[in-house]
Amino acid sequence: MKSLYSKFLMATLFIMITSSFIGFFIANAYYQNNLKPENDTKNTEIARRIAQYAETQENLDQYLKHTASTGYQLYVVDRQGESHSFGGSFNEKNLPSQTVVNVLNGNIYHGMRDFPKKTFVTGFFANELRNSVGVPFTHDNTQYALFMRPNIKLLFNEIHILLGWMGLAIFILSLIAVLIWAAMIIRPVRQLSQATNKVGExxxxxxxxxxxxxxxxxxxxxxxxxxxxxxxxxxxxxxxxxxxxxDIQTPLLNIQGYSRLLESNMLSEDDRYTYLKVIQEEANRMSTLSKQLLTLSSLEPKGNTLRKESFEVSRQLRSLIHRFHWLVNENNLSLTYSFEDVWVKGNPELLNTVWKNLLTNAIKYNKPGGSIDITLKEAHDHIEITFTDRGIGLGTKEKKQIFDRFYRADLARTKQGTGLGLSIVKEVIELHGGQISVNSRLEKGTTFKIFLPHL
Amino acid sequence: MTSILIIDDDTHIVNLVGVTLRDAGFHTYKAKNGLDALELLEKSTIDLAIVDVMMPKMDGYTLTKKIRDTYDIPVILLTAKGELYDKEQGYSAGTDDYIVKPFEPKELVFRVQAVLRRYDKPSNHVIQLHDVKIDKRNYEVQIGKQHLLMPMKEFEVLALLASRPNQVFNRDYLIENIWGLDFEGDERTLNVHIKRIRERLGKITSTIEVVTVRGVGYKLEVTS
Known part of the structure; x- marks a missing residue:
């Protein structure tokens, strides 16, 4: 595996080299196009002044030597081709003779301006005679050509060294900084990576x-x-x-145990009946449990898979209520309802399960002679459904947990139930983008209120 | 004795339904398919048919239609599927009610009795007393938008009292008519029923009221 460190280092080096390259290229282009003519004009002006002054001087050699020592390289030549250099000689004396003649004839030579352009050479430092400015002057009735350029080596030597050291320092410090900075990024990444491994283990x-x-x-x-x-x-x-x-084991154990008890011939009719009842109830419980688990698992992949259609929810509720009239009768309850004719978009089977669970709960946890009230109202953007019973009610602590899977307020388990009914109700309602709330008081009764978005 | 014909190709279901109904005091006939059933209907006097939807040779809907075309008896459909379109199909074939398998024996008996009662007194299904509507077909009391379902016996007591408003019914007459001659419960049963009817009605209406006539019985008063 390539470490992030080496990648950071390589990237930094690459960036530094590339950017120096590009930076030089841009600076050179600017120098060639803008600075070079300016530099030429400036030096031509200086050369002209030197020449002007030289014409008035007694001792030409003395003067030129003196001037050169202030930081210039001078080259003087007369018509006879006699030449003198001051302030260090040029590395290359590659001046065409025609140029010298031109200057002696009174023209000015712009060698700095006309120095050939090269992509990666500025020409600023080229210590060549060609790279100078030339002016004519007359001394003691002799015509001379004066070629001049600044003595770069003398003037800029320290700056060179300074800049060199600075560049090196920048280079080294940058690399060290990058490594430290990389460490700061890599350390938490490594920690995260180790942590992910630990999650598995x-x-x-x-x-x-x-x-x-x-x-x-x-x-x-x-x-x-x-x-x-x-x-x-x-x-x-x-x-x-x-x-x-x-919840699967308990009913199975009960069924096994009680069916074994039934094998005995010594049982009274009453006992036999009681045992059979237990077996029936436990079988019922398992049947309900498996149905509800199926419903729950059908709810698992939330979202798109829910098949929705428009249907008249008031009609569905009415039909359900009449379906359970026998159970209402059986428990000596009365049931009142008032419905507006309301259509809703949803899954009819799942919502039917919701109403069925709420209604059977209202019946199951009621009191003898008690009552149930169901209402269905329509608001402008939602419908509101309430199931109210005057039954045993719920305590504050129980209220919070009734929607949890397998939670049963009835700890003694005197009533049939799986503890899944209300969690199914909640999940279905939320799947439809609705809300359910519960309001309950012990011994007074319970109200479930459902909000469902309209269509 | 009321005779009920049970038609299903599954013997276990036929037996289960048969035993449950016999225990509830009905006489039962059994048929394995639609053709046998039609034959039996020709030979015997039958008051109600319970028909399974899924049967070979002739399905439940077709059989229901045939029964309804020839005989004036109620039909209850037995169905394994609870889907809506099944119900629609059943009702359009002329069924009076349907039961979804698996069912509780008590539910079966309740539905059979309810359907039979509906056929018993075809006249005056609905009693209207001002804004109170007592519908004997679906055992509902309706006051405005509010519907009330109550236990069967309570409903019957109320419907009987409401059949002749303001007339006093004596206790024995009520008990005989609702519970039958062989009623063995004690005197208090009627009191409890009347008390509950009052409680239940009192919550939603003041139009009708069950009034005690000391020493005689009860009457239903209509106040407007």
């Missing part, structure tokens, strides 16, 4: 010591959140599985 109790406010900090925070959500899901799954197996 050690469960979901992960401690991450990353406190940053940038993207990596955010990633770490998201990771922590994700882990804790996964942990909760895992816990839910575990309890779910253990609950299911418990």
């Amino acid at each position: 050690n469960g979901f109790d992960i401690h991450l010591d990353i406190h940053r406010k940038d993207e990596i900090g955010q990633l770490a925070q998201n990771f922590k959140d994700m882990i804790s959500r996964l942990g909760e899901l895992d816990k839910l799954r575990r309890t779910f599985v253990s609950n299911v197996s418990h």
Whole structure:
């Protein structure tokens, strides 16, 4: 595996070299097009002044030597071709003779301006005679040509060294800084990577010591959140599985046990009847449980898979109520309802399960001679359905948990139930984009209120 | 004795329904398919038919239609599927009610009795007392938009009292008519029923009221 360190290092080197290259290219282009003519004009002006002054001087050699020592390279030539250099000689004396003649005839030579353009050579430092300016002057009735350029070596030597050291320092310091900076990024990434490995091995109790406010900090925070959500899901799954197996085991044990009791011939009629009742009830419970688990699993892939259609929910409720009239009768209850004719878009079978669960709950947890009231109202953007019973009611603590899977307020389990009914109700309602709330008082009764978006 | 014909190709279901109905005091006939059923209907006097939807040779809807075309008896459909379109098809074939398998024996008996009662007194299904409507076909009391379902016996007591408003019914007459001659319950049963009817009606209407006539019985008063 290529480490991020080496990648950072390579990238930095690449960036530095490329940017120096491009930077030089741009600077050179600017020098060639703008600075070079300017430099030429400036030096021509200086050369002209030197020449002007030279004409008035007694001792030409002395003067030129003196001038050169202030930072110029001078080259003087007369018609006879006699030449003198001051302030260090030129590396290359590659001046065409025609140029010298031209200058002696009174023309000015712009060698700096006309120095050939090259992409990666500025020409600024080229110590060539060609790279100079030339002016004519007369001394003691002799015509001379004066070629001049600044003595770069003398003037800029220290700056060269200074700049060189600065460049080197920038280069080295940048590399070190990049490595430190890379370490700061790589360390939390490594920590995250180790943490992900641990999630597989050690469960979901992960401690991450990353406190940053940038993207990596955010990633770490998201990771922590994700882990804790996964942990909760895992816990839910575990309890779910253990609950299911418990809820399947218990009725099976009861059925086994009581059917074995029935084998005996010594039973009284009453006992036989009681045992049979237990077996029937337990079989019922398992049947309900398996149906409800099926409903729950059909709810799992939330979203798109829900088949929806428009139907008259008031009619569905009315039909359901008449379907359960026998149970209302059986429990000596009365049931009142008032419905507006309301259409809703949803899954008719799932919503029917919702009404059925709420109605059977209202019947089951009622009191003898009690009553149930069901209303269906339409508001401008939603419908409101309430199921009210005057039954045993719920305590404050129970109210919070009734929608949890397998939670049963009736701990003694005197009533038939799986603890899944209301969790199905809640999931179906939420799947339809609705809400359910419960209002209940012990011994007074319970009201479930459902809001469903309209269409 | 009321005779009921049970038609299903599944013997277990036929037996289960048969036993349940016999325990409830009905006489039962059994048929395995539609053709046998039609034959039996020709030979015997039958008051109600329970028909399974899924049957070979002739399905439940066709059989229901044939029964309804020839005989004036109610039909209850037995169906394994609870889907809506099944119900529509059943009702359009002329069924009076349907029961979804698996069913509770008590539910079966309740439905059979309800359907039979509906056929018993074909006249004055609905009693209208001002804004109170007592519908004997579906055992509902309706006041405005409010509907009230109550236990069967309570409904019957109320419907009987409402059949002749303001007339006093004596206790024995009420008990005999609702519970039958062989009623073995104690005197208090009627009191409890009357008390509950009052409670239930009192919550939603003041138009009708069950009034005690000391030493005689009860009457239904209509106040406007």
